[in-house]
Amino acid sequence: MTHLLVVGGIASVHEVARRHGAELTLIKTGAAQTMLTPDAYARIIDVSEYEGDNHVALANRVIKAASGTRFDGMLCLHDEAVATGALVAQKLGLRFPSPGVTHRTINKSAMRTRLDATGLGSVAHGLVVDGRVEWSGPVPASEIVLKPVDGRASIGVTFHRSADELQAWLDDRPGEVEGYLAEERKRGREFSVESLIVRSGASWHGVTAKTTIGAVESGHLHPAPVEFVDRTRIVDAAVACVEALGIDRGLLHTEVILDDAGAAHIVETHLRGGGDMILDLVRASTGLDLVELFVRDLLEGLDDIPEVDNFGYASSQFVFPVEIGVIAGWDGVDEARSMPGVDVVTTLLNAGDQVSPHVHSSYGRSVGALARADDPREACNRARIAALAPTPVLESA
The missing domain is CATH 3.30.470.20 (ATP-grasp fold, B domain)
Structure with missing residues (x-):
């Protein structure tokens, strides 16, 4: 039987793996993530109470808790779990995108930088640093989208008519959106x-x-x-x-x-x-x-x-x-x-x-x-x- 280390929720995906005969050890990384009934898993390692943002520390906790168990693969499809999953997979020698690759899919600024470096960048972008946008190139003349660098579900996204209008908006909200990503808005x-x-x-x-x-x-x-x-x-x-x-x-x-x-x-x-x-x-x-x-x-x-x-x-x-x-x-x-x-x-x-x-x-x-x-x-x-x-x-x- 194939033993999968399952990092993060999505019960429907877990059920598919079980239907194909896999044994599952679940790493529960979030209290709200969906899961099957506990008896569907060989073991549940619950780290959902961890409140920090240090993925390395969390991955080390998972690895320590799972030590002594041999896994044949890793199943991880949850946005909130992939950063930890990538580190765990790297340490255990399981196939999964590397932490660096995974970071580029989570952090939109890292993605933009990588696309620029490979000649695929087509969107002007910059980061909010000390209340001002540090653009990676020329300041765009278009509308601007401001978003959390690692956001999801459109949380925290705002639109601005121009870079100047965005700057005035930032001046009125000192410190509120440090590290946010500003992008040229493509229509x-x-x-x-x-x-x-x-x-x-x-x-x-x-x-x-x-x-x-x-x-x-x-x-x-x-x-x-x-x-x-x-x-x-x-x-x-x-x-x-x-x-x-x-x-x-x-x-x-x-x-x-x-x-x-x-x-x-x-x-x-x-x-x-x-x-x-x-x-x-x-x-x-x-x-x-x-x-x-x-x-x-x-x-x-x-x-x-x-x-x-x-x-x-x-x-x-x-x-x-x-x-x-x-x-x-x-x-x-x-x-x-x-x-x-x-x-x-x-x-x-x-x-x-x-x-x-x-x-x-x-x-x-x-x-x-x-x-x-x-x-x-x-x-x-x-x-x-x-x-x-x-x-x-x-x-x-």
Whole structure:
């Protein structure tokens, strides 16, 4: 039996590994990470109480706790665990991207610097140091995006009309955003590329279209209905990015903007599949279960990736709340789930949660839905209508 060291949560992925006969030792790195019932694991090493940001110290704790156990591989697909996972894998001789490579996928400034060094940089960028942006090159004349250097779910992202306007904004908030990344804002259509690269070097890349409200993602559609030449540019940019960062195997998610001139610009990349049900969209529209294939490649090594089917289009859409208050429950969920073409309707805020129309991250959205159709517009419409159907019941004042 193959014994995997599992670093971080995502219960659905753990279940796939168990279904393929793997024995699992779980390193629980966060209290909120999902996991199977405890009896599904040979052992659980819980380091979720660790509150520091010293990944080396945390990795050493994990290695000490796991000493004496031989592992055949490591499974780690959680954003919050990959830095620790990379250090553990390096110490134990397990296959995983090196700590340096992993750092480039977490730290967006390190990614930008690497892309610049390999001739792939197309976005002006700089870091906030002592209240001012230290640009890596000429100051851009465009709008500016300011974001945490290692942020996720659009938390802390702000937009600014110019570098001068950003500086005035920084002057009013001394010390609040030290170390943040400032980037030239590229205008255009937004996409993500889901990639699977297996042991043999065979790869598959799928393009998903996305929509946003401000910085927060509001919908996805797979496959993206784009011309062949645009799809090629998007995929080529993603492939060049992961190669430049030093990634040669795994399940990956790379975000790309295609500007009005047809040039592709990298936003970020991750050592995991896309969230927001994107992997479900891929499976629903192509028949490819990327998580299943990733786990199989980890356990047995794959030489080929199956041919895709054409099941039409699949879309996930998300609702931003309009209410203010505390949620007591939901109405209309079952009705939404019974709508034509709808596969999934899920409420994202639970009883007791605060609800507000002031959404500043993905965590503030209220409902998500996934639907399928032969036509891309119809897939989006079905998912959108289903997501709008549930209504929150608010606690009385």
